[in-house]
Amino acid sequence: MNRAPLRPVTADDIAAYDRDGIVCLRGMFDADWIDRMGAAVDEAMARPGPHAEEYTPPGGAGRFFGDLDLWQRHAAFRRFVFASPAAEIAGRLMGATRVNFLYDQLLVKEPGTAERTPWHQDQPYWAVDGWQVCSIWLPFDPIPAAACVEYVAGSHRWNRQFNPQHFSDGSPYAGTGLPPLPDIEADRDHYDIRRFDLMPGDCLVFQALIVHGAPGNRLPGRRRALATRWTGDDATFARRPGEVAIPTSDPGLAHGAAMDCDLFPRVWERPA
Structure with missing residues (x-):
């Protein structure tokens, strides 16, 4: 299983991430990671955690399943955090000198x-402030663009934050003071929406303020993916008003403290 990316993160990759808020990196994880983590996903789905959710209503077709903090319960997910190339990929794209892990999410x-x-x-x-905050979305199955996450390119630079909503029923988070997001779906032609055909080993890396969503999966293949979240030098812990989803437990950090503690371990540092 490769510890370093299978190919370098290039200047073009960094420029695309900075400009668009989303970059697709091809062939960064080897087959051993995909096979082992794919098996770990199936094991985790058989043993859901306390924050697992079923988003498909009872009796509905298919299954939309999500879970959080798998690295705290499953050795394979913990190994991925500390031994995969994900932290280095995040650090090089963000231009960070150090990278801390935030949490993982299975979708x-x-x-x-x-x-x-x-x-x-x-x-x-999330209870996080800062610009150097990103996600890596790693699929374990071939995913045609029709089932892929979609991104509004450049929306990470709108200089606005919008109120979250619960995935289960679409209800808004309470007490945040943030405005609702514009209805992207009703006005798709107005936006530069990006989506990708993906193969196992590819990954999507996106800045934490980019607007994104995803269609259902009406295709015959599975769509298993792990999203890992990472922070860099300028990220700090933020005690926000209203509902906050992440972290799911108190890290014991003061407002404005660096994201550096047992719950948010430092995983990668740029070589001197």
Whole structure:
């Protein structure tokens, strides 16, 4: 299993990430990671954690399943955090000198799933401030663009944060004071929406303020993916008003403290 990316993160990759807020990196994880983590996903789905959710209503077709903090319960996910190339990929794209892990999120849409992932930004869900905050979305199955996450290119630079909503029923988070997100789906032609055909070993890396969502999976293949979240030098812990989803337990940090503690371990540092 490769510890370093299978190919270098290039200046073009960094420029695309900075400009668009999303970059697709091809062939960064070897087959051993994909095979082992794919098996670990199936094991984790058989033993859901306390924050697992089923987003497909009872009796609905397919299955939209999500779970959080798998690294705290499953050795394979913990190994991925500390031994995979993910932290280095995040650090090089963000231009960080150090990278801390925030949390992991498993998102699975079985064939025939109708439920969308609603349009949203990630960072308003999290108790984190800063620009060097990103996600790596790693699929374990071939994913045609028709089932892939979609991104509004450049929306990470709108200089606005929008109120989160619950994936389960679309209800807004309470007490945040943030405005609702514009109805992206009703006005798709107005936006530069990007999506990708992906193969196992490819990954998507996106800045935490980019607006994104995902269709259901009406295709015959599975759509298993792990999203890992990472922070860099300028990220700090933020005690926000209203509902906050992440972290799921108190890290014991003061408002404005660096994201550096047992719950948010430092995983990578740029070589001198």
